[in-house]
Amino acid sequence: MFHKEGYKIMIVTAILLIAINVLSYSLINTYWIKFAILIVTILLFLLVLQFFRNPKRATAINKETVVSPVDGKVVVIEEVHEKEYFKDKRLQVSIFMSPINVHVTRHPVGGKVKFSKYHPGKFLVAWHPKSSEENERTTVVVENEVTGEILYRQIAGAMAKRIVNYAKEGDEVVQGSDSGFIKFGSRVDVFMPLGTPLNVELNQKVKGGVTVIGKIQD
Known part of the structure; x- marks a missing residue:
């Protein structure tokens, strides 16, 4: 498919x-x-x-978990100051996609889309420290009553020249469902509350809609 x-x-x-x-x-x-x-x-x-393959993925729907939005490799796990939406410290997990990875972006949590914004920008290599702030990108925030607000950001890379984002503010979305697409190599950052227990580690390969990257505790 x-x-x-x-x-x-x-x-x-x-x-x-x-x-x-x-x-x-x-x-x-x-x-x-x-x-x-x-x-x-x-x-x-x-x-x-x-x-452009789009394999079917069976997401185990769970309002407590945050699943990987894309296929790729975990390249960043750190506490950062998220400047655009939260404007406070968050736990960031970044996943890098090579050109041979599936490039479908999936909703990491289900709930209501609270924020969705496109930013034109540069095309620095996706692992560049400033790519999350200066590259072409989209920022999406989805909220439900368990995880609260989870932010994920599609970031274009040196080869990626177009980001497609289907999330619209006010939409109700299902965890693991199609959220967009990034063409030809890129990265996605996920921002969770500080202290979120993680199920992944650096350099681990993950599958979009399947791999649980974190679990929000009540």
């Missing part, structure tokens, strides 16, 4: 690659060169297909 954000790109890519092969067969007489071009274009198309 593929994400709807990829349909247009996949169709355009297929047309371009087919055109390249038609031209190569018309203009090139050497068989092995034509065959090499065919193989390369097939591999390129397969790479595009794998990037």
Whole structure:
């Protein structure tokens, strides 16, 4: 299954690659060169297909847990001052996605969308310390009666040139459901209350909508 954000790109890519092969067969007489071009274009198309894959995930719905919003690797766990919404200290967990990861963003908690804002910006590498404040990004806050307000931020990377965010203020969302998409390499930061017990550690690989990254205690 593929994400709807990829349909247009996949169709355009297929047309371009087919055109390249038609031209190569018309203009090139050497068989092995034509065959090499065919193989390369097939591999390129397969790479595009794998990037836009959208596997079904069975999220164990639990209002006490915060699940990973994306596939990737945990690259940051630290207490930080969150400047945009909370304006106080929060526990930040950052997950980096390589181009080969699934790039669907999922709601880490269920509840009501309290805040959703897009910020244009730079395209620093996703692991750059200032990427969360200077890169193109979206900030979303979802609240329920158990976890309270949980903030997650999609951050574009050096390769990512478009962030798609479906969360709208006032929406009621389901934990693990589709929240958006980031194209071609990026990062997502999750901000939880200080003292939240974590189920992940640095460099751990996580799966969006499945891996529990923290559990809010009453």
